[in-house]
Amino acid sequence: MVKKIPERSCIGCRGKFPKRELIRIVRTPEGEVKIDPTGKQNGRGAYICSKLECLEKAFKGDKLAKALDAEVSEEIFNRLREEFLSK
Ligand SMILES: [Zn+2]
Structure with missing residues (x-):
């Protein structure tokens, strides 16, 4: 069985990429907008x-x-x- 790589769309170019190649920006439950380097932070992400x-x-x-x-x-x-540039 082939394991599917999770893909997400970039909200800039609309291209689809494997999730781990994308940078996640999150709005935390506290309302803070920041880059989420782990990809696992709670909150709404883009x-x-x-x-x-x-x-x-x-x-x-x-x-x-x-x-x-x-x-x-x-x-x-x-x-x-x-933060983006320091990656
Ligand atoms: Zn893009």
């Missing part, structure tokens, strides 16, 4: 592939806010981008 332009696209198109059902301010985005 996935971005490893391209920075996808993170930017998701932010600018308001897709990130919609996917997380949270407000994503410029300040939060800048922090996400820094």
